[in-house]
Amino acid sequence: MAIVIKGKEVADRLTEEALARxxxxxxxxxxxxxxxxxxxxxxxDLAYERAAMKRAEKxxxxxxxxxxxxxxxxxxxxxxxxxxxxDESIHGVLIFRPLPEQIDEAFVCDQLAPEKDVxxxxxxxxxxxxxxxEQGFPPCTAEACMAILDYYGIDLKGKKVTVMGRxxxxxxPAAMMAMKRNGTVTVLHSRTREDDFRRAGxxxxxxxxxxxxxxxxxxxxxGEDQVILDVGINEDENGDLCGDxxxxxxxxxxxxxxxxxxxxxxxxxxxxxxxVLAAAEKKGRV
Amino acid sequence: MAIVIKGKEVADRLTEEALARxxxxxxxxxxxxxxxxxxxxxxxDLAYERAAMKRAEKxxxxxxxxxxxxxxxxxxxxxxxxxxxxDESIHGVLIFRPLPEQIDEAFVCDQLAPEKDVxxxxxxxxxxxxxxxEQGFPPCTAEACMAILDYYGIDLKGKKVTVMGRxxxxxxPAAMMAMKRNGTVTVLHSRTREDDFRRAGxxxxxxxxxxxxxxxxxxxxxGEDQVILDVGINEDENGDLCGDxxxxxxxxxxxxxxxxxxxxxxxxxxxxxxxVLAAAEKKGRV
Numbered sequence: 001m002a003i004v005i006k007g008k009e010v011a012d013r014l015t016e017e018a019l020a021r022x023x024x025x026x027x028x029x030x031x032x033x034x035x036x037x038x039x040x041x042x043x044x045d046l047a048y049e050r051a052a053m054k055r056a057e058k059x060x061x062x063x064x065x066x067x068x069x070x071x072x073x074x075x076x077x078x079x080x081x082x083x084x085x086x087d088e089s090i091h092g093v094l095i096f097r098p099l100p101e102q103i104d105e106a107f108v109c110d111q112l113a114p115e116k117d118v119x120x121x122x123x124x125x126x127x128x129x130x131x132x133x134e135q136g137f138p139p140c141t142a143e144a145c146m147a148i149l150d151y152y153g154i155d156l157k158g159k160k161v162t163v164m165g166r167x168x169x170x171x172x173p174a175a176m177m178a179m180k181r182n183g184t185v186t187v188l189h190s191r192t193r194e195d196d197f198r199r200a201g202x203x204x205x206x207x208x209x210x211x212x213x214x215x216x217x218x219x220x221x222x223g224e225d226q227v228i229l230d231v232g233i234n235e236d237e238n239g240d241l242c243g244d245x246x247x248x249x250x251x252x253x254x255x256x257x258x259x260x261x262x263x264x265x266x267x268x269x270x271x272x273x274x275x276v277l278a279a280a281e282k283k284g285r286v
Numbered sequence: 287m288a289i290v291i292k293g294k295e296v297a298d299r300l301t302e303e304a305l306a307r308x309x310x311x312x313x314x315x316x317x318x319x320x321x322x323x324x325x326x327x328x329x330x331d332l333a334y335e336r337a338a339m340k341r342a343e344k345x346x347x348x349x350x351x352x353x354x355x356x357x358x359x360x361x362x363x364x365x366x367x368x369x370x371x372x373d374e375s376i377h378g379v380l381i382f383r384p385l386p387e388q389i390d391e392a393f394v395c396d397q398l399a400p401e402k403d404v405x406x407x408x409x410x411x412x413x414x415x416x417x418x419x420e421q422g423f424p425p426c427t428a429e430a431c432m433a434i435l436d437y438y439g440i441d442l443k444g445k446k447v448t449v450m451g452r453x454x455x456x457x458x459p460a461a462m463m464a465m466k467r468n469g470t471v472t473v474l475h476s477r478t479r480e481d482d483f484r485r486a487g488x489x490x491x492x493x494x495x496x497x498x499x500x501x502x503x504x505x506x507x508x509g510e511d512q513v514i515l516d517v518g519i520n521e522d523e524n525g526d527l528c529g530d531x532x533x534x535x536x537x538x539x540x541x542x543x544x545x546x547x548x549x550x551x552x553x554x555x556x557x558x559x560x561x562v563l564a565a566a567e568k569k570g571r572v
Binding site: 089099106123128166168172179182185187189192193196197226239 | 392409410412413414415416417419421443444446452454458462465468470471472473474475477478479482483486
């Protein structure tokens with residue numbers, strides 16, 4: 001029987017630690033504030049936005065919502081970003097992705113002021129993750145995985161870390177962050193041969209799944225006594241939320257495992273607040 | 287018996303392809319030019335500089351050398367970089383690293399104009415490698431490995447690629463580039479457990495070594511029929527140049543292997559010229 005990791009517990013600890021920082025900021029006359037820029041009304045975006053606002057309230061961070069129509073022009077979107085860049089009262093900006101087709105996403109993301117890039121979408125933040133420096137902020141979800149490991153005192157040094165998925169938002173940054181923590185990292189993806197996938201899954205000490213495919217990672221792709229961090233957010237055949245991991249099948253052999261929902265996702269919003277506070281502290285030199 | 291990869295053959299092919307581009311540039315009134323900025327007189331830098339100048343001559347690229355004293359101040363170094371940034375006749379700048387202790391290397395490297403960053407040392411180029419986009423230029427040595435694979439028609443899709451070393455100059459970018467080519471990548475380093483190191487070395491289809499440790503990769507860390515790209519440049523016990531791979535021990539079991547000297551290093555300068563031409567073409571819209 002595995003320890004089922006409670007994301008909320010990790011998030012609440014992070015929030016508790018954050019409260020003193022918020023107090024310090026406020027006593028310096030700074031009210032930390034996050035802007036959430038959303039284009040359209042995707043259910044996943046709305047769910048994350050609700051969770052972020054709840055976490056912001058617990059933490060004492062103000063949130064400003066900016067909502068644009070699905071068919072917004074790139075010009076109008078850039079205008080909003082520019083406004084947020086210049087707004088002294090906003091310390092961090094979260095922009096939901098993917099952006100609609102008419103938008104040049106990479107270009108638009110890079111127009112965000114680097115110091116407000118609390119979810120690691122600008123080139124500067126990407127370079128920071130790649131180089132392992134403190135430049136910018138890493139994507140919140142990848143960092144949430146590391147925060148969970150920290151909470152449970154799991155040191156990656158000399159551990160085999162298998163990352164399933166190579167996206168820019170999770171797989172790649174999680175791989176770089178695990179490597180920085182001295183893990184021996186293997187990245188699997190859709191073009192990996194089936195037997196290589198299985199072997200690397202089975203032999204890992206820590207598995208991070210970010211494929212975005214409901215319950216695809218079952219016991220056949222996993223080993224014994226592993227730490228399994230499931231970053232996938234999918235719908236199962238009944239329309240219920242589920243991860244990339246077949247939880248029922250994987251849990252009995254695992255050492256620790258995150259559920260979906262209630263696992264990594266719950267920690268992500270706490271990391272987002274941590275980044276907003278760091279941005280506010282840096283700006284205010286607090 | 288393995289095929290011993292001749293770097294010069296690959297480089298000469300690249301140079302041959304480059305000649306037509308140089309002609310096109312010249313007929314548009316553009317003389318492609320590279321500046322080499324060197325601090326001090328390290329033997330390794332001097333050797334690479336000589337090789338680069340020879341390759342530049344073959345290609346038809348002008349080279350300007352800028353040499354600064356080992357104890358140069360950061361201010362003076364930045365001044366030189368600024369001059370090169372503003373010099374319309376220079377299309378690419380190579381800066382030897384590591385820079386001396388008194389210099390904040392990351393900061394200095396980031397002052398180079400992104401469009402002249404032909405060896406991938408700015409944040410923008412790093413982000414490009416990480417994101418797998420065309421932004422900036424990847425470090426020449428990592429790209430040289432890919433050029434060798436291309437020359438020999440080796441497709442990484444579904445192949446297991448083991449990268450030994452996680453430096454910013456070779457290990458990390460080579461890993462990202464192999465991943466982009468659909469390889470299943472594992473990155474080993476000094477903190478990897480011995481048995482994990484051995485197993486990942488033995489099980490790989492392609493091995494890229496960039497540890498900087500003379501002949502450390504022997505038959506025990508390798509398998510059968512592998513493609514071995516040795517990026518190490520070290521001195522052996524007799525003071526002779528050698529790679530990270532124990533060539534004599536590894537060659538009999540390999541499918542293909544690069545020697546040192548005469549392997550990857552020989553291709554690197556050709557990639558550098560390719561980048562200078564690309565920078566000149568972009569600037570001149572040729």
